[in-house]
Amino acid sequence: MIKEHSLQEILASYDAASPLQEASTIPGPWYTDPRIAELEAKTVFSNSWQLVGRVDQVEKPGQFVTARVTGEPIVVVRGNDGVLRGFYNVCRHHAAAVVMEECGIASILRCPYHGWNYGLDGSLKGMPEFDGVKNFDRQQNGLVPVKVEVWENLAFVNLNPTAQPLHSFLGGLVKRIAPLGVGKLHHFDRRAYDIHCNWKVFVDNYLDGGYHVPHLHKGLNSVLDYKEYSIENEDRYCLQSSPMISGTEDAATSSTRKGDRAWYFWKYPNLMINCYAGYMDTNLVLPLDVDHCRVIFDFFFSDVSEAAQEYNQQSVTVSDRVQGEDLGICEAVQRGLKSRAYGAGRLSVRREAGEHLFHRLLAADLKSGLSSSASAD
Numbered sequence: 001m002i003k004e005h006s007l008q009e010i011l012a013s014y015d016a017a018s019p020l021q022e023a024s025t026i027p028g029p030w031y032t033d034p035r036i037a038e039l040e041a042k043t044v045f046s047n048s049w050q051l052v053g054r055v056d057q058v059e060k061p062g063q064f065v066t067a068r069v070t071g072e073p074i075v076v077v078r079g080n081d082g083v084l085r086g087f088y089n090v091c092r093h094h095a096a097a098v099v100m101e102e103c104g105i106a107s108i109l110r111c112p113y114h115g116w117n118y119g120l121d122g123s124l125k126g127m128p129e130f131d132g133v134k135n136f137d138r139q140q141n142g143l144v145p146v147k148v149e150v151w152e153n154l155a156f157v158n159l160n161p162t163a164q165p166l167h168s169f170l171g172g173l174v175k176r177i178a179p180l181g182v183g184k185l186h187h188f189d190r191r192a193y194d195i196h197c198n199w200k201v202f203v204d205n206y207l208d209g210g211y212h213v214p215h216l217h218k219g220l221n222s223v224l225d226y227k228e229y230s231i232e233n234e235d236r237y238c239l240q241s242s243p244m245i246s247g248t249e250d251a252a253t254s255s256t257r258k259g260d261r262a263w264y265f266w267k268y269p270n271l272m273i274n275c276y277a278g279y280m281d282t283n284l285v286l287p288l289d290v291d292h293c294r295v296i297f298d299f300f301f302s303d304v305s306e307a308a309q310e311y312n313q314q315s316v317t318v319s320d321r322v323q324g325e326d327l328g329i330c331e332a333v334q335r336g337l338k339s340r341a342y343g344a345g346r347l348s349v350r351r352e353a354g355e356h357l358f359h360r361l362l363a364a365d366l367k368s369g370l371s372s373s374a375s376a377d
């Protein structure tokens, strides 16, 4: 009979104290056991600021965006008083989503199910055919608020009502990205990829310090000075960066990936920000279940005029090709992680410091999450 390991045993099987030279990755079960995914949802994703939309989508009173944060339906809406507010997008009547669209504008938030309606400030304004109901306090039945804050053109929510401010969460990243002027870029396009792998497989792939680039991404490799690729681990983010060279092998890549340096920021746990001259894409990695994730790419350019359409489109296509190359590998890794032949892997000291940081941060969160839920029981 195969013995089932407890969650404590699975967490204890990773040694977060090992220096990079001696470290292993987090073990296979961390990517495949549903109990780990559940613990991540309760700890990592319920306590961190999660990207839900762009400020330019919610500039005017009544403009809103909806999103899911670890399964929770969320709506962020600009009030008539100019204040941006976040709510659980869950009707207080029978739990339908009050706002169904991804984004838009409304003067009142009307639930499509039985017509209960809420003000832009979340207060319950009206309930059709509700006369005669006793002991019902309308004031107590507004939409339940959630913390929302913005940075550059990006809006974030945090499900933890006592969370630290967004700027403390982002830490040194704010200053580091400021000179790149990403707030001046304009949104152009969005792509979403559903991948048959655990969300951490995608993050690991991103954080391998370019290790896979010469093997998997020949086009991209032709414009990066691979030997000079640098990896800087900060407290809760990592910057991977490379000088650019003018490659000639791949015309589409070399014409759309420009500048002196490529900047690849990863913010724990699940956000990446990639910048070239006049270009940014954000990658948001959303766990769907232990075996699947969705990665949402948003593309921003300095020029989104009619004249720049074709160029921007080509740039998105280059990114799409790179994603296609990553996708197959990520799915193969997920299969391999379940194999009886695999336990955990070692890390390249030159390349894989970012993954080491990720695994240590995650281990710390999961271990403290488990001990606090154990003491609450």
Ligand code: FES
Binding pocket: 091, 092, 093, 094, 095, 096, 111, 112, 113, 114, 115, 116
């Ligand atoms: S569930 Fe919203 S009005 Fe009934």
Ligand SMILES: [Fe+2]
Binding pocket: 205, 212, 216, 217, 322, 326
């Ligand atoms: Fe890649």
